[in-house]
Amino acid sequence: MRTWTRRCLLGSAALAGGLAAAAAVPTAAAAVTGKARPERDRIGEALRALPGLRVIEERSGAEPGYRFFILGLRQPIDHTNRAAGSFEQRLTLLHTSAERPTVLFTTGYEAVLTPRRAEPTVLLGANQLQVEHRFFGTSRPATLDYSYLTIRQAAADHHRVVRLFRTLYPGAWISTGSSKGGMASVYHRRFHPHDVDGTVAYSAPNNVDDRDDRAYIRFLDSVGNAACRDALRTAQRQILLRRTDMVARYEAWARAHNATFRIIGSADKALEIAALRAPFMFWQHGTTADCATIPGADAGTDELYAWLDDVAGLALYADPVAQRFIPYFYQLGTQLGYFEVPTRHLTGLLHYPDAMEPRTFVPRDIPMRFDPDAMPDIDRWVRRHGQRMLFINGTHDAAVAEPFRPSDRDSHLLWAPGANHGVTIADLSPTDRAQAVGLLTRWTSTG
Template sequence: MRPFTRRRLLTSAASTAAMASVAGLAAMPAHAVGRTRATADDTLDTLRELPGLRVIEERPGAEPGYRFFVLGMAQPVDHDDPGAGTFEQRLTLLHTAANQPTVLFSTGYQVPLQPRRTEPAILLGGNQIGVEHRFFGTSRPATPDLSHLTIRQAADDHHRVVQLFRRLYPGAWISTGGSKGGMASVYHRRFHPHDVDGTVAYSAPNNIDDREDSAYLRFFEHVGTAAARDALKTAQGHMLLRRADLLARYEAWAAATNDTFRIIGSADKALEIAILRVPFMFWQNQTVEDAVSIPGPDTSTDALYAWLDQTAALPVYADSVARDFIPYWYQLGTQMGYLNVPVGHLDGLLRYPDAIEPRSFVPRDVPMRLDAAAMPDIDRWVRGRADRLLFVNGTQDPSVAEPFRPCRRDTRVLWVPGGNHHVTIANLSLADRAEAVTALRRWAERAEPQRRKRETTSVTSGARPRRLRNGVG
């Protein structure tokens, strides 16, 4: 899953893919991109008419031809029990035109409040709805009960979003997300396979192998070069040998920032967790060319601490950040599973046998029990029944050591050689890039007859709220 980093904690790979280089990858058909954006002054009114939706604000900064809204949508705490109350789920909307495709952007975490288009939204010239995952950011009930934080409940949230906004955007819908957001997009399709016309999932893990000889352990024995792997193991050993000096620096930082380690239990345990995650974090965010930066035995303690901080993001294990990601670790420990990391080369240097277990990051008074059937169910669906799925992965990314392996019904896994956790369609080879863009076009065109049918029904029935005009106001 996407790592915690200092500058970008858990932002989706898809959310960072808005780059000029993809604009020319493929041209949509004339009916999809040739449009006149007439001025529409009723966009806000139309949004306000949608039941259960609150327009929080319209924000500046959107690209020309777009308007950017921050929204709140009432969602059931428990979709199986309407009496259990509601919470407001944070959404964002980048609106361009009602007759354009719409991209449903799943973050897996909090939703970014900047008007940034995902790669599929750029390629399709479409609208974009960003969905904050339940129990992250501001999308939390007043008294959160984490037992309602399940992949099915989140999928039902996404389903209700699609149902509501299809009234405004009747054309093609494509879902997307990176890392945990990509996983959420797949889970949404598992439980509501017909909500969207296709899905692009970036760097999405498929955690079904929890054996000691796991796919993750095998990955770490072959990733990169032997020299880079050995350098990381050596660095880990020297960090643990210098534990007291590194710990003193870590505790001094916590004291200076008024931070604590009550959730994990101690700065010492947090330090050990960070050191154990070094290979995972390195390969997720860097490449084999960066191996020259791995500190050697003669590196000063200050430089060793600085490299560890940069690589494993030490602040995220302290309470001020860790408390916001309790739901993340809860999901890993109850349904989604987590990775294994090599520890044999650190014999005699470790103090906490359960250090990187999800339980370490969740308060002890919160019950956790692994639903061992959840991920195999998703895997079986992807292998046997899914269609119109595109997975984009990097060959050097440990998160996809266990990749999804879909069936052959208009589904593909495309790989970026040497790519890490931040790959995009633009990073693919020319042939694979063309295949990905062609799939997006095909899925969008597939929905066009259905869009025309819905528009005809709308005119004859008069039952739906008015649609947004072809324009952005």
């Protein structure tokens, strides 16, 4: 997505709210293979028998009826040329029964190594296989050649995972993810449309129009009410009017945490980026109730700084965290596209014309060239050919200012009123909620 975000993870049954009762979670796992050995022996043996798969460890803490495994799968760096070498991709498995559906889940970033179930997993009482995105976390080749970090290569990773694990889980499969994870799920379907029986993409931006990207500006100029938007503009102006004091606080924080700004260039530039992004991040993660917390023109500098840190996450722009997100910004700057924000009210206060460009967040020794055809291709496929796809969005989420528009091939777009980037099926109206659950049930029962 074009957002640089605190990742949203769909997780436990609590996130499913009142829908948790709809998930018929088995109380005991069924056999995966064979008939004589105990289940605890059979599933471990079955996993170890899969070619290229390594069982790293089994961890405790899973819901009753589930077992949680950390896995590593040997993947080609280039799926079109095995001579390019390989890397180990991190997977996690929440196993309950080979008789249940399986949910293919990704955050679009590094894997979450705790046994948390995505909402479809809860609703379906399903197994869950999580795939860490290539070049994130530990799923990195020894030598990083970012030219292999493409949506098609990542889709091929997912394709190999599905083909391998279908030998253990032959039932229905649903893919899912939120934000960048939702995008990755859509891209997987574009190139391998028959791998799964349906897809639930939460808060997934559709960054199709990067040449004249006014959708995000229009959204930020109209979301919420006028008073809240004016308050956000005032806070931005005050932050930049007090730039010297704000940067001094930022640099003091950096010294205390041994943090530098070599990737972005300076604390001054990082502060400007955070200020520019503040309204976007506010609506992405906040609600209209949070409008009352926006500092006014007479607020103290300490209050303004604390608010900016809370909303935009100032630690995100310093090297220790920014380093982890280089692959993300590389994807933005080569295929996924980025976004623009309103700046007319900040005339005379901005020092860095390139502040919002993905190139700002990627070291200069990493080549980047934007492919203008990648996202239009995805958009056309979703509109014309995408089948059994469900998009769940919040009306106040800035990240979906450009939403996917699905085809009429049993695909649907549902909006949760007032919800933000953390939207779930549970946030939908009762009618839409019933429709979403019905779709999942039908897709997994007919296969």
